[in-house]
Amino acid sequence: MIEEVKPLVEAGFSVHLLRPKSKIPANDGWSEAPVYTFDQLRKLYRDGQNVGIRLGKPSKVEGLYLHAIDLDIRVPEAKSEALDRLDELISDGDLKELPCVQSGSGGASRHFYFLTEDAFRSKKLAHSKHKFTGDDGKEHWEWEIELFGTGKQVVLPPSIHPDTGKAYRWVLQPDLKRGIPRISADLIDELVGGDESTGFYENSEPLNLTINEARDYLDAIPDWADDRDSWVRVGMALKHEFADDKALIKEAWELFDEWSRRGYGYNRAKNLAQWRGFTFDREELVTMRSIVAEANDRALYETIEELDDEDEERPPAPPSAKVLMSMFDDLDGPPTPPRDQDADPYAILKREGVPDHVLSIPGVLQEVVDYYNATAIKSQPQFAVQAALAFGSVVLGRHWSTNRKNFTSLYFLNLAPTAGGKEHAKRVIEEFLTEAGLDTLTGPKNYASEAGVFSTLLTKPRHICITDEFGRYLSSARGGAGNANKSEAQSALMEVFGRLDGTWQTNGYSTRGMTKEQADAQNNAKVVRPALTLLGMTTPQSFYDALGQKDILDGFLNRFLIVESPLGRQSSREVDGSSLPKRVVRWARQKAWEIGGDDDDLEGMRAMVEPSFAPEPILVPFSKACMPILAEMEQAVSREMDRLDACGMAELYGRTREIAMRMALIVAVSDGCDVIKPRHVEWARDYVFFYQARMAKLFEGNIGKTDIEKACDAVCEYLETCGDDGAPEHQISRQRRKKFGKLSTRERDEVFALLLRDRRIRVTDRTAKRGSKKPWYALVKS
Structure with a gap:
């Protein structure tokens, strides 16, 4: 072009x-x-x-x-x-x-x-x-x-x-x-x-605000009273809004004068002279639309924040008086229908097409799943399996391998809304590692740079990183965010994933000012068979907002097993204080330090006290009966990659077979076998392929869309909860602030125009209890 x-x-x-x-x-x-x-x-x-x-x-x-x-x-x-x-x-x-x-x-x-x-x-x-x-x-x-x-x-x-x-x-x-x-x-x-x-521009009609509504918007921009140009814009907008009503225009002047007192150098006489000089013959008309758009981007809604994931299972703090009062702003709007939070989660998962057998794991790791489900205040059966696999991944990491040189290190990602029960996976894994005396396998909650990844692996060549800020991390690592260190850390994670059977050395850094010994130590530093397990947690909105085509093309996301829970926010439930299964603790303690070779005791002890030493791994081969299954998996992956080539997402399946083979090793050892059998490969295949297919479908619907298209989807998503009555623009803006509320007035108009053209929504005039007429938007039922 x-x-x-x-x-x-x-x-x-x-x-x-x-x-x-x-x-x-x-x-x-x-x-x-x-x-x-x-x-x-x-x-x-x-x-x-x-x-x-x-x-x-x-x-x-x-x-x-x-x-x-x-x-x-x-x-x-x-x-x-x-x-x-x-x-x-x-x-x-x-x-x-x-x-x-x-x-x-x-x-x-x-x-x-x-x-x-x-x-x-x-x-x-x-x-x-x-x-x-x-x-x-x-x-x-x-x-x-x-x-x-x-x-x-x-x-x-x-x-x-x-x-x-x-x-x-x-x-x-x-x-x-x-x-x-x-x-x-x-x-x-x-x-x-x-x-x-x-000389008027399109969308120049007044918004039919009441004086009190206008006052609310002005309260959100007190700093504009200190800026001459912004102060003039507010006055022009107010006069334009109420010019046709002789009674209200006087109140509008008093509101403008009252608001102007917040600015430096207030003078009522000069204010009145300026007010009388405001006309509508300027080249670009200023209306309350620009004021409303600015107010929507301000601290008006900042009190409605997401709960901190780390505190999601604790009693929430009492809402502030401002938040409580805001709950009554839209009493003239339709009520949001309650969700069935107490429905059986397994019934919901079955309705969503999740196969029963991927909600359990063969062998001892099933007891980790059972413990998770028994102790979770908010039920998330899918995350229970992810937690058990992540636990098995780090326990067996570096010391166990297949005859195809597959080690067990994997990357997992759990998606659920705030207060959806994501944090329990972290607690369960850390409890088991601590009880088994393997708390040294716990790594940092995040990596600030490539050097952070490397230095951690030097002292802990096998560890698990559990981060509850993955969405923000992914967003900051993208080039547009300006955080080069996070971007380098992401590249390091990609490289480590593929170096499980080799050696990883980081980029060269300046040795200026170092002694010869220090310089040699830095230049010769390396990690032999790095074993990093990663478990990330975030909300779907944070994840998809941060997502870009680059994250697929560069191969970062295809290294993850991504599970998005369809259960939504969960009601808390009473749980009994279950004890950690002793069989799992014994299994982890034993398997974590077993090694291959002839002199097990000496080599095993050295591996425990010398992090840089990489012992010969225990070999668990694929049985001959697994070969046709592995070949069939490779063909299936090729077919999916061919299908996704058209939309530029073929890379999603670039690591699928490899991940399934690593997982089959975890399942076989969990099942007490010294050979990987067809049932282990089939379970791993079904698990990985199911969630990879789900991931591809979700990405197809979330990647490559413009901000306007995402805003259209967000508006329809909210209106679906509003029933036949629908909702006004300001209510939609507040409920879908990130994707719709932050748009400019022009962009919002474009969203509504698109949705009306495509007959996805309809518009009706509705009189609110406060007397003003506003357009309300409702979803068109298909």
């Missing part, structure tokens, strides 16, 4: 980059950004991005300024009327000669480009005589004509339209050799100096 705009850039068009399948600039500071050269754009461009152009002052072509006329025809039958009016407006130009773009939305709307001597700001020039009611329940002009100039940007072909998925196209391409047609600045000056009543 970027190559197609090269001639335009070289001609002087101020081309910039937009988000993929969007009209929104990729750079928040696009209006002040420099004019890019083509080489700069090519370096910045990423596959899938749209391209746009900044009009007016930034786009100087042939010594003149590039502008566009936006002909927006919303009612097809009004096309002739709109074109006739545009012909009248540009009396000294020929409309048929102007370069012209048709939007990817289709229809009769067009952008016409021209040059002129001066740089003008955008201005509404004309609109139809009649209005119509749109799908959003609001009235719109049948057509509008607007001059696009300085401060405005538009989408260029061949960008993809966000709603239709179709490309923008040139109806008439600019002839750069012949030159772009000109329209005199005198004519434009005459047009923009006309009737100011046409």
Whole structure:
């Protein structure tokens, strides 16, 4: 795509980059950004991005300024009327000669480009005589004509339209050799100096707020009273909101004056003079929409925080008075239907398609599963199996191997909402390790850098890392977060996973200032057969928000066994104080230090006291009967990778067979066997393949989506809990703040427009108890 705009850039068009399948600039500071050269754009461009152009002052072509006329025809039958009016407006130009773009939305709307001597700001020039009611329940002009100039940007072909998925196209391409047609600045000056009543922008209608509602929004932005520009915006927005009501406009002035007292240098007389000077004939109208959008991003909702995972099973702290009062803000809204938290978790899992046999493990490790389930205040049978496997993984790590050089170290990830019972896995594993005298196998809760991974493995070449902040860790490790150390740590974890039967050395570091002995020690440092087991825990929302295509392509996530619980938040239950199973403790104590070779006692003792020593492992071979199963697994993996190639997620299955073989070793030793039998491979295959398939399906639905698409899904997800009555925008924003509430007003409007177009939601006007009319949105039942 970027190559197609090269001639335009070289001609002087101020081309910039937009988000993929969007009209929104990729750079928040696009209006002040420099004019890019083509080489700069090519370096910045990423596959899938749209391209746009900044009009007016930034786009100087042939010594003149590039502008566009936006002909927006919303009612097809009004096309002739709109074109006739545009012909009248540009009396000294020929409309048929102007370069012209048709939007990817289709229809009769067009952008016409021209040059002129001066740089003008955008201005509404004309609109139809009649209005119509749109799908959003609001009235719109049948057509509008607007001059696009300085401060405005538009989408260029061949960008993809966000709603239709179709490309923008040139109806008439600019002839750069012949030159772009000109329209005199005198004519434009005459047009923009006309009737100011046409200067309003879309979405300029008041929000029909009450004075108290406006006061609530202003209370969220007290610091704006100290900033002159922001203070003016608030005054203009308030006056615009209540200008049509003579009684309320007086109250609006008093509210503005009351709020202004929070700022430095308050003066009532000057406030009143400024208030009287606020008009609606400015180039860009300021409305309460911008104030509401800012308030939604503020501390208004910061008191509604997620419970700390570490304290999820403790009694919650009493809510603050502010939180208690906020519970009554939406009494006029629909109640959220209660969830069946007391339903049998096994019945729910069965309904969700989880096979019964993957909720238990052959052999002694089943007692770990039983202990977990018996002592869990919040039932999570899937996490019980994950905890048992992670325990077996670290106990047998480094000292046990198959004849295919598979060791037992694995990475696990448990996903459940806050207060969903994730933390119990950490307690169970640490209790068993401590009781068996293996607490030295417990590692840090996280790694701050590659050096952190390496130094921990030097002193503890076999250990387990249990982290309850995996979502935040994944987010901070991504390049955009600016945390290079976390990114290096992630790369180290990837490398260690594949070095279980080899040697791992970290990157070289400066030895300046070191003695020769210190430098030699650093340069020669290495870990032989590193054995790292990792168990991560996070919420699904944190995980998917942090997720990107890069995490799949670089092979990081395909190293994990990811289990997302469908049980949701669990009601706490009374549990008895069960004792740790002694058989498991004896098994762990014995198996952790068993080694291969002839001199077991000497080698085993050395392995216990000398972390750097890697003894010969005990070999547990695959029986011949396992070979057809392993071959079939390899073919199945290839088929899945071929299927996922189209969506760029084939790497998800890059480690599946290897993980299943490692798990089969854990199961065989748990089952007391010295040979891996078909039943062990089949259990491991079923477990790994089931959750890998689930993971692939979840990723297909969460990766590669734009922020707008994720917001659409979040809105529908919440409205599904609201029943037929639905909910207003501010309530949806509060309940789905991360994916919807943080969007700009324009982006929220885009979300609702998409959902209404696709008939996923419907809109109705509803009068709240406080007297104001607001649109409410409800899910359309399929």
